[in-house]
Amino acid sequence: MRSLSDEVCNRLAEEITSGKLKGGEKLPSEQEMMTAMGVSRTVIREAVAALRARGLVVTRQGAGAFVNPDPSRQPYVIDPDGLGSLTGVIEVLELRMAVEAEAAAIASERATLRQIKDIRAAHEELNRVIERGDRGIREDLAFHRAIAVATHNNRFVEFLEYLGRLIIPRQSIRSFEGEPEEMRRYLQRIESEHDAILQAIEARSPKKARDAMRKHLLNSRERYRQLASANETR
Numbered sequence: 001m002r003s004l005s006d007e008v009c010n011r012l013a014e015e016i017t018s019g020k021l022k023g024g025e026k027l028p029s030e031q032e033m034m035t036a037m038g039v040s041r042t043v044i045r046e047a048v049a050a051l052r053a054r055g056l057v058v059t060r061q062g063a064g065a066f067v068n069p070d071p072s073r074q075p076y077v078i079d080p081d082g083l084g085s086l087t088g089v090i091e092v093l094e095l096r097m098a099v100e101a102e103a104a105a106i107a108s109e110r111a112t113l114r115q116i117k118d119i120r121a122a123h124e125e126l127n128r129v130i131e132r133g134d135r136g137i138r139e140d141l142a143f144h145r146a147i148a149v150a151t152h153n154n155r156f157v158e159f160l161e162y163l164g165r166l167i168i169p170r171q172s173i174r175s176f177e178g179e180p181e182e183m184r185r186y187l188q189r190i191e192s193e194h195d196a197i198l199q200a201i202e203a204r205s206p207k208k209a210r211d212a213m214r215k216h217l218l219n220s221r222e223r224y225r226q227l228a229s230a231n232e233t234r
Helices: 004-017 030-037 039-054 078-084 086-110 113-131 138-148 155-168 180-202 205-231
Strands: 055-060 064-067
Touching: 004 030, 030 039, 030 086, 039 055, 039 064, 039 155, 055 113, 086 138, 086 155, 086 180, 086 205, 113 138, 113 180, 138 155, 180 205
Parallel strands: none
Antiparallel strands: 055 064
16 A cells, blocks of 8 residues: 555656656755645655655755756665565565664664653654554654664664655555454564663663664564465465
8 A cells, every 4th residue: 555655756756757857957845745735744755755765856955855867877776566565574674674773772872862752752652552553653663763863873764764654564564454452462562672672772772772673673574474474375
């Protein structure tokens, strides 16, 4: 299922590849795009980040976003359509292990008190929406993004923005249809794992933070491996 940011990204990509938006031309302002497309500022920013990752747009500090005048220079790209399969989800979880385990360790060393409060606030908000019976996709991503911000290295933030909400597997893999209690238990395990990550960061322990994040993502990978194995035997 495509998100609003995917739809906006594809719409802008079509305008760029068709020549409606020409190389070097500045994109409309965030406010103009919000009004024209009826979406939030967050959606616009996610779409522009995705276009930048695809090499279609470049951003200039203080000037805005522009159509890449040399689109032949393409960066590394992950096909978002591939993230909807179990194999794709497992591959991305392994990639996230390599990146986010170290991000958690760095955040434990560099996070300001304000940023630690932000990580805790994201954790508590996820807990609240789970209690209401929500899947907590946006809130889960917010927790991981808050940790990336706390590294004081914007490349970690860009990595998560590039992958977008599809880094949360339950966004693309509907694995709990008709099983609300199983979903609730799964989300409660995520709560517990997030709490361990938070406590390690608060304790300023890089090793514990790295291990807690790795364990969290390993557990997710194991669940989707089991799903893939079950599908193969049907």
